[in-house]
Amino acid sequence: MKIGVQTQNIIADTNPSEGFETLSRIGFSCADFSLNSYLKNTSIYESELNDFFTQPLSSLEQFFAPHKLGAEKAGIAVNQMHMPYPVYVPMGSSPLNEYLQKEVAPKSMEICHYFGCPYIVIHGFKLTHYLGTEQAEWEQTQQFIDSIAPMAKEMGITICIENLYDSVAGHLVEGPCCDVRKAVERIDRINEKYHAEVLGFCFDTGHANLVGIDYESFITALDYRLKVLHIHDNDGIDDLHQIPFTFTRTRENKSSTDWDGFLQGLRNIHFDKTLSFETAPVINAFPEQLKLDALSFIFKIGAYFSHSVQMGIGADIEGTSTE
Amino acid sequence: MNIICAPAGIVGRENPRQGVTDISAAGFRDMLLDMSLYCTPAKLEKGEKESLEGNQELAALLNHCSKNNICTHVAYAPYLMRHTKHNNTSMIMTQVSEMGIKTAAQSGCQYIVIRPLFAGIPDKDLWKANHEYYLRLADTAKENDMMILLENQCKNKNGHLLRGACSDAVSAAEWVDQLNREVGGERFGFCMDAGVCSICGQNMYDFIHALGDRLKTVILRDCDGSHESALLPFTCANQGRPQTDWLNLIRGLREIFFDGQLILNIKDTATSFPPVLRSGLLAMVKSVADYFEWQIEIERVLRKYPSRVLFGAGNMCRNYMKCYGETYPPLYTCDNNKGLWGEMFCGLEVKNPESLRDLDRDCAVIICNIYYKEIEAQLRQMNIKNPIEYFNDEHMPSFYFDRIKRDVWNGGQR
Numbered sequence: 001m002k003i004g005v006q007t008q009n010i011i012a013d014t015n016p017s018e019g020f021e022t023l024s025r026i027g028f029s030c031a032d033f034s035l036n037s038y039l040k041n042t043s044i045y046e047s048e049l050n051d052f053f054t055q056p057l058s059s060l061e062q063f064f065a066p067h068k069l070g071a072e073k074a075g076i077a078v079n080q081m082h083m084p085y086p087v088y089v090p091m092g093s094s095p096l097n098e099y100l101q102k103e104v105a106p107k108s109m110e111i112c113h114y115f116g117c118p119y120i121v122i123h124g125f126k127l128t129h130y131l132g133t134e135q136a137e138w139e140q141t142q143q144f145i146d147s148i149a150p151m152a153k154e155m156g157i158t159i160c161i162e163n164l165y166d167s168v169a170g171h172l173v174e175g176p177c178c179d180v181r182k183a184v185e186r187i188d189r190i191n192e193k194y195h196a197e198v199l200g201f202c203f204d205t206g207h208a209n210l211v212g213i214d215y216e217s218f219i220t221a222l223d224y225r226l227k228v229l230h231i232h233d234n235d236g237i238d239d240l241h242q243i244p245f246t247f248t249r250t251r252e253n254k255s256s257t258d259w260d261g262f263l264q265g266l267r268n269i270h271f272d273k274t275l276s277f278e279t280a281p282v283i284n285a286f287p288e289q290l291k292l293d294a295l296s297f298i299f300k301i302g303a304y305f306s307h308s309v310q311m312g313i314g315a316d317i318e319g320t321s322t323e
Numbered sequence: 324m325n326i327i328c329a330p331a332g333i334v335g336r337e338n339p340r341q342g343v344t345d346i347s348a349a350g351f352r353d354m355l356l357d358m359s360l361y362c363t364p365a366k367l368e369k370g371e372k373e374s375l376e377g378n379q380e381l382a383a384l385l386n387h388c389s390k391n392n393i394c395t396h397v398a399y400a401p402y403l404m405r406h407t408k409h410n411n412t413s414m415i416m417t418q419v420s421e422m423g424i425k426t427a428a429q430s431g432c433q434y435i436v437i438r439p440l441f442a443g444i445p446d447k448d449l450w451k452a453n454h455e456y457y458l459r460l461a462d463t464a465k466e467n468d469m470m471i472l473l474e475n476q477c478k479n480k481n482g483h484l485l486r487g488a489c490s491d492a493v494s495a496a497e498w499v500d501q502l503n504r505e506v507g508g509e510r511f512g513f514c515m516d517a518g519v520c521s522i523c524g525q526n527m528y529d530f531i532h533a534l535g536d537r538l539k540t541v542i543l544r545d546c547d548g549s550h551e552s553a554l555l556p557f558t559c560a561n562q563g564r565p566q567t568d569w570l571n572l573i574r575g576l577r578e579i580f581f582d583g584q585l586i587l588n589i590k591d592t593a594t595s596f597p598p599v600l601r602s603g604l605l606a607m608v609k610s611v612a613d614y615f616e617w618q619i620e621i622e623r624v625l626r627k628y629p630s631r632v633l634f635g636a637g638n639m640c641r642n643y644m645k646c647y648g649e650t651y652p653p654l655y656t657c658d659n660n661k662g663l664w665g666e667m668f669c670g671l672e673v674k675n676p677e678s679l680r681d682l683d684r685d686c687a688v689i690i691c692n693i694y695y696k697e698i699e700a701q702l703r704q705m706n707i708k709n710p711i712e713y714f715n716d717e718h719m720p721s722f723y724f725d726r727i728k729r730d731v732w733n734g735g736q737r
């Protein structure tokens with residue numbers, strides 16, 4: 001099983017090769033390309049857009065050519081990518097939302113294709129407050145998916161919807177795509193419509209932990225529709241994107257996140273794709289001198305996960321391959 | 324809808340008189356028969372099963388309830404701690420719950436909330452274990468003419484509360500239906516604990532929608548979404564807003580025309596208040612309960628009249644028309660602002676309130692303005708005899724993305 005990590009805070013635009021070489025040296029073979037870091041969500045919500053995605057596609061490809069080359073030379077596959085989000089701002093202006101959906105999103109698809117990346121993760125719209133129901137909210141998200149699905153089909157890309165959270169006065173509650181029954185039905189219906197696997201699922205462990213979702217049953221229900229992972233940990237209160245096994249809530253100091261359930265779920269569905277960590281904040285949290293150690297530790301957890309999924313939880317890890 | 328006050332934190336076990344009197348004085352006419360106060364989780368953990376039958380403290384409580392004209396429609400059976408160390412609890416909990424059913428029936432209860440078994444049971448076996456458990460209890464429930472209510476639970480993962488048994492409402496509804504099919508009648512229903520939903524970050528609208536009329540009771544309690552406390556609703560606030568998703572709870576209960584038992588559990592708020600302030604607190608609790616009842620029943624009120632007119636031509640009227648205008652169309656709206664008379668607003672003619680004198684007697688006047696009492700007084704002064712109801716748009720089925728500023732719509736956006 002391959003192990004990957006988010007590129008944000010690791011790959012520098014000034015010398016992308018160096019970062020990819022570092023990942024390779026540590027043992028990673030995949031990368032989750034943080035395309036969203038070029039147009040941050042905080043900026044979008046503030047309507048403070050940069051001009052990155054206004055560039056013509058040729059310029060964007062030129063910009064990312066060193067990244068692509070660096071990854072290839074280091075033997076790192078860009079297996080998944082995160083589209084900038086949100087692509088719809090409820091109180092935003094029409095030009096803003098039009099720009100996000102008609103310019104940023106299609107160009108993200110093109111960049112994904114340029115990297116030869118098979119999966120792009122999107123965020124569903126957060127509109128239940130206004131529209132009243134999750135179903136009405138989903139219909140808006142589906143319209144957006146329909147707008148990029150033909151590109152996905154043509155390019156051989158699977159768009160992945162992700163389980164998200166929403167905030168009720170700072171209390172994080174379930175957001176789009178937290179109902180696995182609905183997710184399964186919608187993915188199947190849309191793929192049937194396009195006669196292609198244009199839609200899949202990205203399971204985010206941290207977001208699921210925030211809203212108490214049962215990992216094993218959720219993943220088992222997703223089955224083959226689960227294409228990519230966002231692995232990270234938190235305290236069940238805030239979306240911290242930290243290293244798995246970091247958080248405990250009792251004096252016994254056992255992990256308060258159900259990692260065994262996560263691994264069992266992956267084992268149930270014979271998951272054989274990439275164990276990808278969405279842990280960019282970890283890299284910033286540690287001092288410069290310890291960043292590589294932190295990355296190495298994340299990789300080791302990935303190796304443990306890989307072994308556990310393949311051999312069973314608690315199986316002796318000695319002498320096993322992580323590939 | 325029946326409003327019920329939970330006694331935890333208010334009524335003393337050894338001396339229930341004052342607490343029951345306070346509950347009654349606040350205007351509550353129903354109290355939860357919470358058996359866990361007499362057969363406590365802590366004692367069950369130690370294997371000390373206290374008998375409810377012939378329990379003098381419980382008898383004293385019921386006696387005081389009777390003296391204060393307080394009913395007990397709903398009982399809550401004893402339960403185990405979420406972090407219980409016990410593994411095999413089926414037999415002990417069957418005994419405890421059967422005892423609870425009998426005691427509840429003798430106390431005049433119609434419903435008893437019995438939590439599902441969970442201790443030592445793998446998730447995949449929860450239904451099997453509980454299927455057997457509840458069917459065992461069904462006979463006792465039938466003999467005593469009681470309905471057993473299953474309840475949504477969280478489970479303890481090393482101190483972190485995650486979704487547990489019956490927290491998936493679709494599965495829970497299937498459990499209830501299957502049990503009822505097997506016993507050949509409506510012997511089982513559901514109790515929704517809004518606090519558990521909040522801890523598990525669940526969309527309460529979807530939760531309620533999935534359960535529909537299986538939902539017989541709803542427990543309202545506030546918490547921070549992380550710790551299992553029972554606070555007065557709207558008190559757990561951050562950034563000036565409540566941290567529990569009351570909007571979706573009200574949306575859901577309104578949509579299913581909930582007409583069951585609404586239980587206020589404010590154990591932690593009540594316990595933390597100085598006793599001398601308790602009567603004031605309980606008056607506030609009653610007001611909060613009444614507020615929920617009003618919000619939940621808004622659509623039920625609209626549909627009970629054959630025709631209606633609105634009073635008010637502002638955002639509340641606009642929201643009425645967005646969410647209810649099609650199903651419950653008003654004849655027109657009226658407003659005290661002379662400048663609006665004769666204009667159209669959201670498809671309604673804005674009339675002089677004097678027009679209300681010509682209404683049919685059974686046509687309701689729905690006030691769409693927060694100056695409810697002043698407007699009602701104005702209408703009564705005009706000798707309007709029609710029913711008057713208060714509409715409110717704080718918890719609407721959906722919202723506009725914007726609000727009209729008066730000067731904007733005065734300028735022609737109608």
